[in-house]
Amino acid sequence: MTSLATSIGGRTFGNCMMNAAGIRCQNKKDLDALVASSAGAYVTKSATPQKRAGNPSPRMHTLNKGSINSMGLPNNGLDYYLDYVIDDQHKRPKATNFLSVAGTSLADNLAMLHQIQESEFNGFVELNLSCPNVPGKPQVGYDFDRVNDVLDQVFQFYTKPLGVKLPPYFDLVHFDQIAAILNQYPLTFVNTINSIGNALVVDPRSEQVVIRPKGGFGGIGGASVKPTALANVRGLALRLKPAIAIVGTGGILNGVDVFEHILCGASMVQIGTQFGYEGTKLFDRLSQELKDIMNQKGYTNIEQFRGKLKTFD
Numbered sequence: 001m002t003s004l005a006t007s008i009g010g011r012t013f014g015n016c017m018m019n020a021a022g023i024r025c026q027n028k029k030d031l032d033a034l035v036a037s038s039a040g041a042y043v044t045k046s047a048t049p050q051k052r053a054g055n056p057s058p059r060m061h062t063l064n065k066g067s068i069n070s071m072g073l074p075n076n077g078l079d080y081y082l083d084y085v086i087d088d089q090h091k092r093p094k095a096t097n098f099l100s101v102a103g104t105s106l107a108d109n110l111a112m113l114h115q116i117q118e119s120e121f122n123g124f125v126e127l128n129l130s131c132p133n134v135p136g137k138p139q140v141g142y143d144f145d146r147v148n149d150v151l152d153q154v155f156q157f158y159t160k161p162l163g164v165k166l167p168p169y170f171d172l173v174h175f176d177q178i179a180a181i182l183n184q185y186p187l188t189f190v191n192t193i194n195s196i197g198n199a200l201v202v203d204p205r206s207e208q209v210v211i212r213p214k215g216g217f218g219g220i221g222g223a224s225v226k227p228t229a230l231a232n233v234r235g236l237a238l239r240l241k242p243a244i245a246i247v248g249t250g251g252i253l254n255g256v257d258v259f260e261h262i263l264c265g266a267s268m269v270q271i272g273t274q275f276g277y278e279g280t281k282l283f284d285r286l287s288q289e290l291k292d293i294m295n296q297k298g299y300t301n302i303e304q305f306r307g308k309l310k311t312f313d
């Protein structure tokens with residue numbers, strides 16, 4: 001019997017696939033659909049302390065097998081998502097799910113994590129350090145001192161399972177530097193990558209950008225980011241202490257993409273852009289495709305090949 005089960009931080013998940021924060025996870029209807037799907041878990045839209053409208057439209061544009069977005073963290077506010085995950089926890093006490101938070105300041109992140117620490121939520125928090133789309137706000141994940149400071153302050157009081165959502169890095173030295181910081185903290189997981197920030201898509205017919213915010217600059221998702229995503233999954237898997245699991249995100253359209261992320265070291269994968277297009281039936285399709293690949297290769301569970309990417313030497 002081929003199993004797609006996985007475990008992170010001592011919690012088990014029946015399926016190693018879930019949504020990526022931001023995609024079809026904005027409200028109760030979206031989240032209920034994920035609960036009813038074959039996804040192994042869900043993550044909520046990144047929350048700010050209060051409800052937030054986000055950037056002006058058009059703020060997302062479909063590309064050939066990809067997307068560019070500058071949503072700007074539109075969300076219903078932390079209380080909404082905290083209420084949802086706690087209510088769900090009462091209904092399904094054995095399930096573990098993810099609550100994403102993305103404060104636009106350190107104070108906001110600390111305030112939200114204090115509120116979550118004091119709550120009865122016992123799932124995973126995904127601290128989003130990599131939203132590229134809040135005008136005037138840098139991606140914290142690219143400022144290593146700030147990452148260190150945030151985690152130092154968070155772990156003064158936060159004792160529940162916590163992971164961070166990172167931006168893509170493009171230099172092995174940066175993998176070394178961020179891993180040296182992350183390894184100092186009792187993180188449960190690291191999610192890599194967020195969209196490739198501040199890309200620019202041009203429509204040559206109209207001679208115009210395709211999204212309104214920030215003069216057209218936005219985060220890229222979808223097939224074109226897979227090589228970068230796999231590099232970040234592998235680069236961090238090779239450098240992080242084994243206690244920190246890797247959640248692989250980026251460029252997953254098919255079962256083979258899931259297989260590649262796991263081969264590079266991911267214990268869970270998240271799907272964003274393609275999930276946006278296909279809806280929850282995506283998880284049925286990807287699960288079957290991954291099982292087919294595993295059966296062809298003689299694998300019965302993902303631990304048999306997770307992280308076992310070969311090199312030439």
Ligand SMILES: O=C1NC(=O)NC(C(=O)O)N1
Pocket residue numbers: 022046069070071072073074128130131132133134194195219
């Ligand atoms: O972290 C994020 N990454 C994205 O690509 N977009 C969203 C957003 O803009 O809300 N946030």
